[in-house]
Amino acid sequence: MPRNNVPLRKAGRQNKRELLLNAAIEVFARKGSNQATIADVAKKARVALGTVYVYFDSKDDLLQHCMKEIIETEINGIINRTAEVSNHMDRLYEFFMHHVALVKEKPYIARFIAVEARQNENFIRRNPGYNPLLKYLDFVKEVTTSAIQENQIKTIDAEALALLLVGSMDIVLWNWLAGENEMDIDTIGQRIRQILHAGVALVS
Amino acid sequence: MPRNNVPLRKAGRQNKRELLLNAAIEVFARKGSNQATIADVAKKARVALGTVYVYFDSKDDLLQHCMKEIIETEINGIINRTAEVSNHMDRLYEFFMHHVALVKEKPYIARFIAVEARQNENFIRRNPGYNPLLKYLDFVKEVTTSAIQENQIKTIDAEALALLLVGSMDIVLWNWLAGENEMDIDTIGQRIRQILHAGVALVS
Amino acid sequence: MPRNNVPLRKAGRQNKRELLLNAAIEVFARKGSNQATIADVAKKARVALGTVYVYFDSKDDLLQHCMKEIIETEINGIINRTAEVSNHMDRLYEFFMHHVALVKEKPYIARFIAVEARQNENFIRRNPGYNPLLKYLDFVKEVTTSAIQENQIKTIDAEALALLLVGSMDIVLWNWLAGENEMDIDTIGQRIRQILHAGVALVS
Amino acid sequence: MPRNNVPLRKAGRQNKRELLLNAAIEVFARKGSNQATIADVAKKARVALGTVYVYFDSKDDLLQHCMKEIIETEINGIINRTAEVSNHMDRLYEFFMHHVALVKEKPYIARFIAVEARQNENFIRRNPGYNPLLKYLDFVKEVTTSAIQENQIKTIDAEALALLLVGSMDIVLWNWLAGENEMDIDTIGQRIRQILHAGVALVS
DNA sequence: CATGAATGAGTCTTCATTCAT
DNA sequence: AATGAATGAAGACTCATTCAT
Numbered sequence: 001m002p003r004n005n006v007p008l009r010k011a012g013r014q015n016k017r018e019l020l021l022n023a024a025i026e027v028f029a030r031k032g033s034n035q036a037t038i039a040d041v042a043k044k045a046r047v048a049l050g051t052v053y054v055y056f057d058s059k060d061d062l063l064q065h066c067m068k069e070i071i072e073t074e075i076n077g078i079i080n081r082t083a084e085v086s087n088h089m090d091r092l093y094e095f096f097m098h099h100v101a102l103v104k105e106k107p108y109i110a111r112f113i114a115v116e117a118r119q120n121e122n123f124i125r126r127n128p129g130y131n132p133l134l135k136y137l138d139f140v141k142e143v144t145t146s147a148i149q150e151n152q153i154k155t156i157d158a159e160a161l162a163l164l165l166v167g168s169m170d171i172v173l174w175n176w177l178a179g180e181n182e183m184d185i186d187t188i189g190q191r192i193r194q195i196l197h198a199g200v201a202l203v204s
Numbered sequence: 205m206p207r208n209n210v211p212l213r214k215a216g217r218q219n220k221r222e223l224l225l226n227a228a229i230e231v232f233a234r235k236g237s238n239q240a241t242i243a244d245v246a247k248k249a250r251v252a253l254g255t256v257y258v259y260f261d262s263k264d265d266l267l268q269h270c271m272k273e274i275i276e277t278e279i280n281g282i283i284n285r286t287a288e289v290s291n292h293m294d295r296l297y298e299f300f301m302h303h304v305a306l307v308k309e310k311p312y313i314a315r316f317i318a319v320e321a322r323q324n325e326n327f328i329r330r331n332p333g334y335n336p337l338l339k340y341l342d343f344v345k346e347v348t349t350s351a352i353q354e355n356q357i358k359t360i361d362a363e364a365l366a367l368l369l370v371g372s373m374d375i376v377l378w379n380w381l382a383g384e385n386e387m388d389i390d391t392i393g394q395r396i397r398q399i400l401h402a403g404v405a406l407v408s
Numbered sequence: 409m410p411r412n413n414v415p416l417r418k419a420g421r422q423n424k425r426e427l428l429l430n431a432a433i434e435v436f437a438r439k440g441s442n443q444a445t446i447a448d449v450a451k452k453a454r455v456a457l458g459t460v461y462v463y464f465d466s467k468d469d470l471l472q473h474c475m476k477e478i479i480e481t482e483i484n485g486i487i488n489r490t491a492e493v494s495n496h497m498d499r500l501y502e503f504f505m506h507h508v509a510l511v512k513e514k515p516y517i518a519r520f521i522a523v524e525a526r527q528n529e530n531f532i533r534r535n536p537g538y539n540p541l542l543k544y545l546d547f548v549k550e551v552t553t554s555a556i557q558e559n560q561i562k563t564i565d566a567e568a569l570a571l572l573l574v575g576s577m578d579i580v581l582w583n584w585l586a587g588e589n590e591m592d593i594d595t596i597g598q599r600i601r602q603i604l605h606a607g608v609a610l611v612s
Numbered sequence: 613m614p615r616n617n618v619p620l621r622k623a624g625r626q627n628k629r630e631l632l633l634n635a636a637i638e639v640f641a642r643k644g645s646n647q648a649t650i651a652d653v654a655k656k657a658r659v660a661l662g663t664v665y666v667y668f669d670s671k672d673d674l675l676q677h678c679m680k681e682i683i684e685t686e687i688n689g690i691i692n693r694t695a696e697v698s699n700h701m702d703r704l705y706e707f708f709m710h711h712v713a714l715v716k717e718k719p720y721i722a723r724f725i726a727v728e729a730r731q732n733e734n735f736i737r738r739n740p741g742y743n744p745l746l747k748y749l750d751f752v753k754e755v756t757t758s759a760i761q762e763n764q765i766k767t768i769d770a771e772a773l774a775l776l777l778v779g780s781m782d783i784v785l786w787n788w789l790a791g792e793n794e795m796d797i798d799t800i801g802q803r804i805r806q807i808l809h810a811g812v813a814l815v816s
Numbered sequence: 817c818a819t820g821a822a823t824g825a826g827t828c829t830t831c832a833t834t835c836a837t
Numbered sequence: 838a839a840t841g842a843a844t845g846a847a848g849a850c851t852c853a854t855t856c857a858t
Contacts, residue, residue, distance in 0.1 A: 016842085032323060034238040037827065048844045050830085059828070115323050118378060119236065133375065160372075160395035163379070167371035168364075171337065174322060175367070178335075191364035199403025220817095241852060252819040254855085263853065424838095440731065442646040445831060456840040458834085467832065526727055526786060527644060539790075541783065568780075568803035571787070575779035576772075579745065582730060583775070599772035607811025628821085649848060660823045662851080671849065 017055050020045050025066045029108030033063050033116055067117065067130050074102055074109055075135050088147035089200070092140060093193050096169055099136075100185045103173045114174040136166045153200040161200065168192050221259045224249050229270045233312030237267050237320055271321065271334050278306060278313055279339050292351035293404070296344060297397050300373055303340075304389045307377045318378040340370045357404040365404065372396050425463050428453050433474045437516030441471050441524055475525065475538050482510060482517055483540050487547050496555035497608070500548060501601050504577055507544075508593045511581045522582040544574045561608040569608065576600050629667050632657050637678045641720030645675050645728055679729065679742050686714060686721055687744050691751050700759035701812070704752060705805050708781055711748075712797045715785045726786040748778045765812040773812065780804050 023045035027036045038059055042049045056062040078098040085091040103110040113132045140162035147153045172192075176183045227249035231240045242263055246253040260266040282302040289295035307314040317336045344366035351357045376396075380387045431453035435444045446467055450457040464470040486506040493499035511518040521540045548570035555561045580600075584591045635657035639648045650671055654661045668674040690710040697703035715722040725744045752774035759765045784804075788795045 038829085039827080049828095050844055050846095051842080053829070054842060054844095118382075119319055119323055133378075137375075137379075156399055157392075157395035160392060160399055163375055163392065164368055164372045164396055164399060167373070167375035168368045169371070171341075171371035171374055172367050174337075175341075178322075188361075188364060188367065191361035192368060195360055195364055195368060195403040196399070197403075198405075199399040199401075201402075242854085243852075246820095254819050254821095255817085257854070258817065258819095446833085447831075450841095458840050458842095459838080461833070462838065462840095523731055527731055541786075545783075545787075564807055565800075565803035568800060568807055571783050571800065572776055572780045572804055572807060575781070575783035576776045577779070578783060579749075579775055579779035582745075583749075586730075596769075596772060596775065599769035600776060603768055603772055603776060603808070603811040605811075606813075607807040607809070609810075650850080651848075661849095662823055662825095663821080665850065666821065666823095 016047070016051075020047070020052060020055055020062075021065060021069050024062050025070065025112060026108045028063060028066060028116060029111040033059075033119075038062075063116070064130075066112065067132070070109055070112055071130055071132055071135055074106070075132050078102060079135075079139050088143050088150065088152050089197065092143055092165060093189075095139070095143075096165065096189055096193070097186075099169055099173075100189055103176065104185070107177060110173045111177055114170060114177060133166060133170065136169070137162045140165050147200075151202070154202050156200055161196070164196065220251070220255070224251070224256060224259055224266075225269060225273050228266050229274065229316060230312050232267060232270060232320060233315040237263075237323075242266075267320070268334070270316070271336070274313060274316060275334055275336055275339055278310070279336050282306060283339075283343050292347050292354065292356050293401065296347055296369060297393075299343070299347075300369065300393055300397070301390075303373055303377075304393055307380065307389070311381060314377045315381055318374060318381060337370060337374065340373070341366045344369050351404075355406070358406050360404055365400070368400065424455070424459070428455070428460060428463055428470075429473060429477050432470050433478065433520060434516050436471060436474060436524060437519040441467075441527075446470075471524070472538070474520070475540070478517060478520060479538055479540055479543055482514075483543050486510060487543075496551050496558065496560050497605065500551055500573060501597075503547070503551075504573065504597055504601070505594075507577055507581075508597055511584065511593070515585060518581045519585055522578060522585060541574060541578065544577070545570045548573050555608075559610070562610050564608055569604070572604060628659070628663070632659070632664060632667055632674075633677060633681050636674050637682065637724060638720050640675060640678060640728060641723040645671075645731075650674075675728070676742075678724070679744070682721055682724055683742055683744055683747055686718070687747050690714060691747075700755050700762070700764050701809065704755055704777060705801075707751070707755075708777065708801055708805070709798075711781055711785070712801055715788065715797070719789060722785045723789055726782060726789060745778060745782065748781070749774045752777050759812075763814070766814050768812055773808070776808060 020041065024041045027040045027044050030036070031040065038052050039049055041062070042052050045051075052062065056065060078095060081098055082091045082094045085094050117132045137159075141158045144153075144156075144158040144161045148155055148158065172183070172185060172188055176185055224245065228245045231244045231248050234240070235244065242256050243253055245266070246256050249256075256266065260269065282299060285302055286295045286298045289298050321336045341363075345362045348357075348360075348362040348365045352359050352362065376387070376389060376392055380389055428449065432449045435448045435452050438444070439448065446460050447457055449470070450460050453460075460470065464473065486503060489506055490499045490502045493502050525540045545567075549566045552561075552564075552566040552569045556563055556566065580591070580593060580596055584593055632653065636653045639652045639656050642648070643652065650664050651661055653674070654664050657663075664674065668677060690707060693710055694703045694706045697706050729744045749771075753770045756765075756768075756770040756773045760767055760770065784795070784797060784800055788797055
């Protein structure tokens with residue numbers, strides 16, 4: 001069926017790009033983008049070294065696209081999955097736990113967010129819209145603002161809550177990664193929730 | 205007088221070591237330890253390149269000692285300066301604001317804590333006692349535990365509060381560094397305090 | 409009509425080969441054969457990269473054929489166009505000016521002769537008969553020999569005159585190319601002619 | 613004798629730079645600067661690859677300095693050695709023959725002038741004063757102008773003569789290099805001289 | 817101790833060439 | 838014939854580290 005050829009080809013190209021991107025995310029996350037080499041990425045993706053340059057302009061370009069990929073799939077995925085939660089604060093908790101789940105499932109992505117997203121200032125400056133942490137902060141700020149407007153919580157500074165939530169999330173996952181996963185993140189998550197919950201609750 | 209020579213010499217040695225350490229902290233913080241070269245450090249310290257290797261075994265060794273230096277002077281300095289505050293929660297707020305002051309005064313140290321302390325896993329694994337973030341977390345945990353014991357706040361998970369406080373502190377300063385210092389950290393600090401204060405307050 | 413297909417196809421093949429050759433000449437001349445890539449040539453010819461290898465064995469092979477092409481069309485063209493000039497010295501002058509005209513019209517060909525023809529020693533050694541400069545030298549030598557035989561000029565060394573004429577021609581065009589075309593080649597041509605004319609004139 | 617240490621050191625550095633420069637000139641000349649690698653140069657100079665970068669910024673920088681070196685020693689040397697010849701035309705002939713001698717003695721330098729000096733347009737554009745061919749042309753033009761002013765030859769265009777002389781010189785040496793040294797350059801030199809001599813001689 | 821020239825392993829990147837479609 | 842993705846050898850350049858002075 002020749003009709004299928006074109007889509008197959010395209011799929012092939014698309015697949016290889018994805019393949020490289022995923023390999024790069026993992027390799028960059030494991031070794032850090034500075035220590036990781038293009039050869040590592042190519043090896044991980046089981047392609048020749050030069051192939052990386054068929055799909056990406058440079059190592060830096062590859063790193064940028066890794067960030068985009070993570071945001072567009074993982075980060076946005078987490079945010080979207082919380083959409084149906086009606087209570088705003090529950091939504092934030094849901095968000096927190098989805099993130100925790102992501103960290104557990106794909107720790108290398110966590111490392112990306114915890115380390116690369118901070119480190120690579122080139123990226124941060126050039127693509128402010130593509131920084132995972134900023135994306136998270138914006139999301140929390142928005143949800144918090146809605147919660148305040150709908151009188152679900154008392155009037156607090158939305159940015160402060162965002163920094164508290166994302167900051168703790170961030171350090172929790174970093175801690176978990178660095179500490180050889182000894183921490184019980186789920187429990188920690190609930191306890192953080194309790195404190196914040198009390199902190200923003202309407203005065204009875 | 206040869207008797208004086210020895211102490212003078214020792215002082216000389218000590219000074220040059222300090223000189224190198226301070227130069228390294230600044231250079232590593234500015235460029236990131238990966239991009240910074242030993243030549244950069246030597247230049248900053250106005251010594252010959254080879255001199256660095258007289259006082260430190262390797263680039264990594266130098267980096268480790270930078271961390272130690274920061275903890276032993278800056279981090280411990282901040283913690284010690286809060287010693288006389290009797291109310292534990294006030295002490296934590298004091299601690300938060302001292303850290304903010306440090307960030308403003310020596311931004312490169314902030315960068316060190318926000319970026320290098322996370323990135324350098326070699327360091328983290330080998331010297332768990334010398335990671336600024338862990339040091340901070342421990343400090344907050346201890347103070348919180350005391351606060352609970354003395355019934356100043358309700359019984360919460362000390363670790364959760366530590367993660368909230370240090371995590372928000374950390375992301376605030378990172379944000380401030382990356383965001384070209386547009387944020388008003390002092391105000392943010394107070395608003396974070398309000399939330400946490402309500403979150404841990406004894407139920408009336 | 410299948411009878412037509414074959415010639416048409418052949419024309420097609422011929423055309424694509426010519427197309428590639430002309431693209432290559434221009435690209436090699438502009439960038440220099442070392443900096444120019446096969447991809448550049450393919451792009452210029454608006455064919456796929458791999459197509460180049462359908463018609464030529466290698467980059468070097470392509471370069472060799474560029475030389476041949478230039479000699480067989482441009483260089484021989486110039487020489488042939490001077491055929492009807494009966495006076496031999498006038499013919500050489502005509503030749504000089506035809507070459508100047510070529511340089512002005514297709515500067516990239518000039519660059520080819522001035523630079524590539526010298527540089528590519530592989531070519532020179534393997535195809536002594538296909539070097540533009542050698543071709544020119546031979547031509548001038550022949551014409552000069554005829555001029556001497558027919559007593560139009562005094563007895564001089566034909567090779568010496570050839571070297572003078574072609575050498576000056578060559579450096580003039582190189583100068584013109586490098587000097588951003590500031591030189592008035594026509595005037596220079598006439599003045600060179602005057603000197604050579606006097607130099608070879610029969611003693612009155 | 614410690615007094616000697618400093619000069620020896622300096623001499624050491626100077627020598628290594630010269631060593632590298634000479635190695636580079638030979639390597640670049642033999643292979644062409646495009647085919648020659650930094651590793652080739654280092655090997656020729658019997659130093660480590662990295663040492664080249666201690667003394668030169670880049671391959672291009674090294675090439676530029678090769679040109680300067682050649683001009684400042686060889687080219688100027690030739691020009692200076694003709695200074696005492698009082699008759700201007702004799703001086704030019706002397707110049708020609710000195711150049712021939714140089715070619716015979718250090719053929720790789722000839723290749724440099726004949727090939728690299730033309731090819732490397734970066735160099736030509738950025739350092740017009742450092743192109744051997746331009747240097748030669750200027751010299752011949754000057755001497756010719758003097759010859760005309762002092763009535764030693766008839767009034768001709770100095771630039772035209774310069775182009776004739778340098779152009780023929782250039783092609784002669786290129787020919788000699790490419791043609792595996794079959795040509796008798798000395799004889800050719802004399803014959804070229806005869807023609808030019810007649811071409812510029814005062815009319816009796 | 818101090819110096820900084822020398823080293824060479826390690827990296828990114830390019831590009832001629834191949835080959836499955 | 839035509840295509841262009843894939844390949845990997847090759848080369849410029851960097852920089853931590855050493856060591857003779």
